[in-house]
Amino acid sequence: MNARIANAVGVTAILAAILLPVSALVPAYAAEVAVSITPGSSTKTTDAYSPNPVEVNVGDTVVWTNDDSQPHTATSGTPSGGADGMFGGEAGSFGTVPTPDATQSFTFEEEGEFPYYCGLHPSMIGTVMVAAGSGGNGGNGGEPAESTATAELDGESYEVTSMSADNSVTGAEIAAGESVTLTFDGPGTAEVTLPKSMVSGSLMVGGAAAEVVNEDDQSTTISVTVPESGEVVITAATVVPEFGVIAALVLAVSLVAVIGFARFKGTAFGLGRL
Incomplete structure (x- = not known):
């Protein structure tokens, strides 16, 4: 009987050791965050992608949608340094080109600031800012x-x-x-x-x-x-x-009433016009 209990405990411990690291890697409330490649973006710079910068948490997925009539890329890296291969194309490549209405997505697994640009129009630049929160796009961990x-x-x-x-x-x-x-x-x-x-x-x-x-x-x-x-x-x-405004209005009304009453009394008692 003791041997059976020991075996059950051992199996449970092994399963926990296997499953716990896996579950720890899956962030709660991971979100999809939309970024638009805006209309007319080929003539823009930091406003070509919206929002920019886009702020997400570790585990969130950014989805770029090409809302322009021309093809563009969202290539990880900088215009001067070229593609670094993190997303939007392999290192040193031209980059993946989302045609109009097409999308591109990437899930961020580490915190930091990640610049990107358009391989076709290098003046178009953007930044993804990834915080260490556990999923959900926002300062409260995705929960209102x-x-x-x-x-x-x-x-x-x-x-x-x-x-x-x-x-x-x-x-x-x-x-x-x-x-x-x-x-x-x-x-x-x-x-x-x-x-x-x-x-x-x-x-x-x-x-x-x-x-x-x-x-x-x-x-x-x-x-x-x-x-x-x-x-x-x-x-x-x-x-x-303001209280002062109310007080001024009350005072004005009071003065008008006093003056009117005084004139009425003067007329009634033959004192003439005041």
């Missing part, structure tokens, strides 16, 4: 995570909530009566929930109508694209005004 930031104005606090797999909201600032500026720790997309006590009415992001994901009596959730700068400026029909 919630983050919050609080804006304060005249003693009042307004909490902004963001849900994103790419970044986290780190700050919120109110320009009274004008806009709300949100700061993120990196580029990407996010769904941002804003309290209606802070902004309400038609929301605009970067001068364009915001994409509303959800709205209720208390808040509005919009989808935003965060640029490399990490700042998103939101305007609305109503942005919480």
Whole structure:
């Protein structure tokens, strides 16, 4: 009986030793990240590939699609040094040529910065930046995570909530009566929930109508694209005004009422026009 147990334990240990390294090499939530070879790219440089640089994690696959009417390559290396053979063609070769609408893909298994270019149009250059995260294109490991930031104005606090797999909201600032500026720790997309006590009415992001994901009596959730700068400026029909503005309006109304009352009393008692 003891021998059977010992044999079972031994077999289990051997299987674990074989399978564990294999599973450790397979990243969780590996993603496919799209890169466009943009229309008219033969006359472009760093904007020929979009996004550029493209940011991925170890285990992610980058898929280049030729959206131009001319053939192009996405060849690993530099125009001055030539193809290095990592992707898009063998070392020293001209490179693989994706014809219009064709695709090319490569899975990155190590972190680092990997330059590439077009063998047909060497002015076209791009970079793949690979982070050590375990799959998923984004700062939160491919899994959406919630983050919050609080804006304060005249003693009042307004909490902004963001849900994103790419970044986290780190700050919120109110320009009274004008806009709300949100700061993120990196580029990407996010769904941002804003309290209606802070902004309400038609929301605009970067001068364009915001994409509303959800709205209720208390808040509005919009989808935003965060640029490399990490700042998103939101305007609305109503942005919480400064206390001073409200106080000035109240004071003005009060003065008008006092003057009107005084004139009425003067007329009623024959005091003449004040």
